[in-house]
Amino acid sequence: MRMTKNRGGMFRLILLCLTIILILANCKEEENLxxxxxxxxxxxxxxxxxxxxxxxxxxxxxxxxxxxxxxxxxxxxxxxxxxxxxxxxxxxxxxxxxxxxxxxxxxxxxxxxxxxxxx
Incomplete structure (x- = not known):
């Protein structure tokens, strides 16, 4: 059971990191315009x-x-x-x-x- 909880938490952490990266990438693109x-x-x-x-x-x-x-x-x-x-x-x-x-x-x-x- 602990493995499942850790995987779910890890998935959410990865998803959060990807979201932040995408937001920052869009901000960077806007700065270059x-x-x-x-x-x-x-x-x-x-x-x-x-x-x-x-x-x-x-x-x-x-x-x-x-x-x-x-x-x-x-x-x-x-x-x-x-x-x-x-x-x-x-x-x-x-x-x-x-x-x-x-x-x-x-x-x-x-x-x-x-x-x-x-x-």
């Missing part, structure tokens, strides 16, 4: 979480509901995401009005813009 890359990385997380279900995981490809959004600028993103409108003079790719508004701030929208315009 430029400010623009960090902004785009945060924007990617916001895009995947909030936008990809309708617009596609790949922003260069049309989604089931929303069009491709690769290359979108801040003015368009803010108007669509926050206000549910389009900038003056903009011709929409689709005429539907079903996009949900999201309470994102300017910094978050700039992150999404950075992701959508990253090479």
């Amino acid at each position: 430029t400010p623009a890359q960090k902004l785009a990385s945060r924007g990617k997380g916001l895009y995947v979480t909030n936008c990809s279900a309708c617009h596609n995981q790949n922003p260069a490809v049309d989604g089931a509901v929303g069009p491709a959004v690769k290359g979108s600028n801040f003015e368009l993103l803010k108007a669509r995401i926050v206000e549910g409108t389009y900038p003056a003079g903009y011709t929409p790719k689709r005429t539907s009005q079903i996009m949900t508004r999201l309470p994102l701030n300017d910094d978050q929208i700039r992150g999404i813009e950075a992701f959508l315009n990253a090479p």
Whole structure:
């Protein structure tokens, strides 16, 4: 019986160590990014979480509901995401009005813009 308890404890210790190593590795990767890359990385997380279900995981490809959004600028993103409108003079790719508004701030929208315009 003691062998089993020690193995379980050892397994948990190894799992904890691996988790810590992965967290530290991710922190190291973040440190090596430029400010623009960090902004785009945060924007990617916001895009995947909030936008990809309708617009596609790949922003260069049309989604089931929303069009491709690769290359979108801040003015368009803010108007669509926050206000549910389009900038003056903009011709929409689709005429539907079903996009949900999201309470994102300017910094978050700039992150999404950075992701959508990253090479």
